[in-house]
Amino acid sequence: MKSSTVENNKQKDVLLEVNDLRIYFDINRKKVAKAVDGVDFSIHKGETVALVGESGSGKSVTSLSVIGLVPMPPGKIISGTIKLEEQELLSLPEKSMRKVRGNDIGMIFQEPMTSLDPVFTIGNQIIESLVYHQRLSKKEARKQAIELLKIVGIANSEKVIDEYPHQLSGGMRQRVMIAIALSNNPKLLIADEPTTALDVTVQSQILKLMLKMKDTFNSSILLITHDMGVVAETADRVLVMYGGQIVEEAAVKELFLNPKHPYTMALLKTMPNLDQNLRRLPSIPGNVPPAHQFPEGCRFADRCEFVMEKCRQVAPELVRISDGHKARCHLPFLKGGEYDAQ
Amino acid sequence: MFYIIRRLLLLVVTIALVSIITFAVFQILPGDPVRTMLGTEADETQIESLRNELGLNRPLHEQYVDWIKGLFTGDLGNSIRFSMPVSTLLMERLPVTLSVASMALIIVVLVALPLGIFVAKRQKKFSDVVLSSVTQLGMAIPSFWLGMILILYIGMNVDFFKISGYIPWSESIKGALSTLILPALTIAIPQIAVKFRYVRTSILEQMQLDYVRTIRSKGLPEKIVVYKHILKNALIPILTIFGLITAEVVAGTIIVEQVFALPGIGQLLITSISYRDFPLVQGIVMYITITVVFINFVVDILYSVIDPRIRLR
Numbered sequence: 001m002k003s004s005t006v007e008n009n010k011q012k013d014v015l016l017e018v019n020d021l022r023i024y025f026d027i028n029r030k031k032v033a034k035a036v037d038g039v040d041f042s043i044h045k046g047e048t049v050a051l052v053g054e055s056g057s058g059k060s061v062t063s064l065s066v067i068g069l070v071p072m073p074p075g076k077i078i079s080g081t082i083k084l085e086e087q088e089l090l091s092l093p094e095k096s097m098r099k100v101r102g103n104d105i106g107m108i109f110q111e112p113m114t115s116l117d118p119v120f121t122i123g124n125q126i127i128e129s130l131v132y133h134q135r136l137s138k139k140e141a142r143k144q145a146i147e148l149l150k151i152v153g154i155a156n157s158e159k160v161i162d163e164y165p166h167q168l169s170g171g172m173r174q175r176v177m178i179a180i181a182l183s184n185n186p187k188l189l190i191a192d193e194p195t196t197a198l199d200v201t202v203q204s205q206i207l208k209l210m211l212k213m214k215d216t217f218n219s220s221i222l223l224i225t226h227d228m229g230v231v232a233e234t235a236d237r238v239l240v241m242y243g244g245q246i247v248e249e250a251a252v253k254e255l256f257l258n259p260k261h262p263y264t265m266a267l268l269k270t271m272p273n274l275d276q277n278l279r280r281l282p283s284i285p286g287n288v289p290p291a292h293q294f295p296e297g298c299r300f301a302d303r304c305e306f307v308m309e310k311c312r313q314v315a316p317e318l319v320r321i322s323d324g325h326k327a328r329c330h331l332p333f334l335k336g337g338e339y340d341a342q
Numbered sequence: 343m344f345y346i347i348r349r350l351l352l353l354v355v356t357i358a359l360v361s362i363i364t365f366a367v368f369q370i371l372p373g374d375p376v377r378t379m380l381g382t383e384a385d386e387t388q389i390e391s392l393r394n395e396l397g398l399n400r401p402l403h404e405q406y407v408d409w410i411k412g413l414f415t416g417d418l419g420n421s422i423r424f425s426m427p428v429s430t431l432l433m434e435r436l437p438v439t440l441s442v443a444s445m446a447l448i449i450v451v452l453v454a455l456p457l458g459i460f461v462a463k464r465q466k467k468f469s470d471v472v473l474s475s476v477t478q479l480g481m482a483i484p485s486f487w488l489g490m491i492l493i494l495y496i497g498m499n500v501d502f503f504k505i506s507g508y509i510p511w512s513e514s515i516k517g518a519l520s521t522l523i524l525p526a527l528t529i530a531i532p533q534i535a536v537k538f539r540y541v542r543t544s545i546l547e548q549m550q551l552d553y554v555r556t557i558r559s560k561g562l563p564e565k566i567v568v569y570k571h572i573l574k575n576a577l578i579p580i581l582t583i584f585g586l587i588t589a590e591v592v593a594g595t596i597i598v599e600q601v602f603a604l605p606g607i608g609q610l611l612i613t614s615i616s617y618r619d620f621p622l623v624q625g626i627v628m629y630i631t632i633t634v635v636f637i638n639f640v641v642d643i644l645y646s647v648i649d650p651r652i653r654l655r
Contacts, residue, residue, distance in 0.1 A: 164651070
């Protein structure tokens, strides 16, 4: 990673750096699921990085590990480091990690319907975090909570603060989630499929809000999604995950225009396009292999339309293609040769 | 508000239904109170005149309406066996049973709730097999046996406890406690063995839910996660269980009062049934019903206090 000149220039601005992260889950005595299997990436200050992949690709576990919420057991960290600025998070004791959580790192989850405590008011749930991390008085915290709700676009925030989650719509709840995540002005905002459960119209509102908040609070975003449309709308850089590994990494424009990994190409093809007049939406045949029995060679081999003999025997490495663009594939074009995908 | 009114209506309807059933059952049941009172030697004219005296010859609906009127005025008729007003008998025995039952209930809540939370927080350390054996054991222990064991090993050895009879609270608080603690424990111990696992299960269920992850992501200490958020959410199912316990505890007093020779409602019920003392039995059954239905009403109200989603419905 450090070899790239572009990244060398930005080295000072690195906010989060994940190296050789491996998180395995014990399924039973014999089976071990390699949910995250050697992941490296970094996030710069002010950057929005999208982590893309199907269900089971390990993207959620990766994001949870950053905030230290991987359930352990059954999960266990085999190797790796996660550095937030100068602080190494994986070796941090739980007590110090709590100060990072909700303070340096805020998180938004997929299901706004179930992610808020149903028996406490919105205000209570924002205030408790402010009181704990900033040692504010209840009164000050309440004032700040009303302010936060205003910032995330809730108009009648003096009223909403005393309402319960079930009284709000999905979009409103996700706004509240964002307010909670931002309440202590975090350096990093992790959003795990923040718009998947929302109506399409509300989706783009929430995405826009997140980007606006990123600028307002001067933070970075790690966005976990499986929706390439969301990626195109929001991300600066994209990490594509498959089978617990990063298979391609590139700036968003580069990835959409010049995808190198067959999995990325397939993902892009699944995006519906108005210009194409297709009877059926394209899909990638097959499933992500179960994380306890990955094949010896390339993990995508069974579903790859360009699969070769070598793919079944040798696992490909993540190779640099150009500045900031890497892919994990054996295909000849990686060595600079000509290649026509179709 | 609507919620409370609806619950109140439900309470009235339940009590009315139970009153009809109780009344009907004792009309159908074999055994004639008049013949029991007069013995086998009595002739038909004697039987007939006593029957008239007790109003047992009147049409059923009249008898029922009279009885219901009595429920409201506190006049439940006279006991056939004791020749005393049923209400007087009830008032005499009620404090004993209420004391035992509420003490048992308090013990169950005070022990089962913290114990359930304790084992839930250390779910890895206590295997489910061990816990469910404890529960099985608790369910299998007959309360008369447990009562006797407590008398034998605690009552006989610790001077403080009296092993039979009852000393009213008004006479001596210490005396009352010395007669009530063991019976209350006898009812409470099997209940604790069963109920702490309900507490554990509902806490563990809550721990799996999304909102808990959100709270953790805010970096709040475990204390707040468990005792503020999880506990309040888990209280909703737990409350249901503890509502049901009341009925079981009241039923439990019937046997335990025999073992500890406590002059409570339970003892009265057994006597009244064996003498076919219908007015008394009906009175007692109504008392038990009203207690249980009322407790359930209180539980329903508590639900709406804990869970804001219920208030709207």
